[in-house]
Amino acid sequence: MNRIGILTAGGDTPALNATIYGAVIRANQLRVEVFGFIKGFNGLLNPEAPHVHLNPLLIPIPELDPARGGTILGASRDYVGSDDREIVLQAVSRLKRLQIDGLICVGGDGTLNGMMNLADHIPVVLAPKTIDNDLGLNYPDEVNEWVRSDENDPKSCRKEPGRPFRLEEMINYVTPGYASAVYVTSRSVQRIRTTAESHRRIAIIEVMGRDSGMIALGTAYGQPDLIMVPEVPIDPEILAEKVIRLIEIQKHALMVVSEGVRDASGRFLGDVTAGTDPAGNLIYRGAAETVKNMLVDQLSDHYFIGKRRHESAEAAIFVRKVGHDQRGGRPIRFDRLQAALLGAKAVELLLERRYSEIATLSYRDGGLEVESVESHKLRDRYGVIHYRPMAPSFYDAERMQPSAQGVEYLRTIFTNSVSHGDIEAILPMFSTGNLVQPYHSVNVDVHKRIRRLKP
């Protein structure tokens, strides 16, 4: 292969540029040109296929900084469906006109589904990313646990309960972007803690993750009192009992709630009626607000007035959504390092003709190693690739905290995950230059490098 393409699809993460950087450095060593496509699959759907040559003369362009969050290529959730055969063929013909011999897609389970629609026409591989950490399998046979009550209706699919497993069995142990997101949510918990503590309030902090509780689980590093995950339904009465117990002891409480949580009937507590994004994902919002309302119903105003703390339950409880802070900013050391290694691996997979594989991290001898897996191993019996739920064995539902296996899982990722460089990166915040110079967007510089196909 002489020239390969790369694109970043789905929600951004702090580690995307590090993945692109790792891919470009490895491509330079192997004397392969790399073209980056703009805005994920959108770049291929555009007749001009806007692209940037990322390594002219086999040197990375200066805008490509592995410590810069986001993606210099841009990302989108634009859809390339398998039934749009004509559109797929047009996208492939644009790649061929640019003499692209293979394509690296950087993304999560959605991107993998999109990528596989191109796989019959051009060599493709996936470099993983997603803050949700929901790409892969907890163990190889987990894929068989997705079953449909009606064979012909994909919406009737549900996951059967899993089995115990060893961490060595995990396929794609962790995905770049997750560690930086957890760093942000944990820090957020620590900062909100002292204000809840001072004002004797109950704080509910909502974190991302869609249907996976992985981000919420990792947020245990910020020492929240209780963690709620989508994989374990919330019982309002038990929750209220736990909160009262906390208030009796420490006069305040702090909870983390994952945006995809459900109640015992399986009802989503985030407002999913709001619509879908262009990739077809339901938009989740309002889980923390719903949990707050649950607690307001359970804990009477009386209780707070009696304690001479607040005039109502409504006033005592506050909600904060961490939001897109989790997706943005500088990646921490773990993400920079692993993302770059996985980007490099993706290039190797293409050159070794291991098409349609995914570069992965596996747990081996107490550490992480770069490996790969064939993407069809992630397909269920109906051919669908699902998100990976947080393994229930990582969570102690009674304590609403990570279990012993959850602690072991997180320890492997987060021990030494932050470097001195990450800490020093805070120092320039109050540089006077920031007050007098406007922000200079990397998009301005990359835009000058964009080339387009002639119609």
Ligand SMILES: Nc1ncnc2c1ncn2[C@@H]1O[C@H](COP(=O)(O)OP(=O)(O)OP(=O)(O)O)[C@@H](O)[C@H]1O
């Ligand atoms: N079944 C599918 N077929 C074709 N394209 C898909 C499919 N699912 C998702 N895509 C496309 O893949 C891209 C990424 O999907 P999505 O937005 O779900 O993010 P993701 O890769 O799962 O990552 P993240 O969860 O971190 O945002 C989008 O451009 C989307 O349109």
Ligand SMILES: O=P(O)(O)OC[C@H]1O[C@](O)(CO)[C@@H](O)[C@@H]1O
């Ligand atoms: O940026 P958007 O489109 O609001 O998407 C938010 C979603 O994307 C993710 O950050 C990544 O999939 C989810 O955790 C979250 O639900």
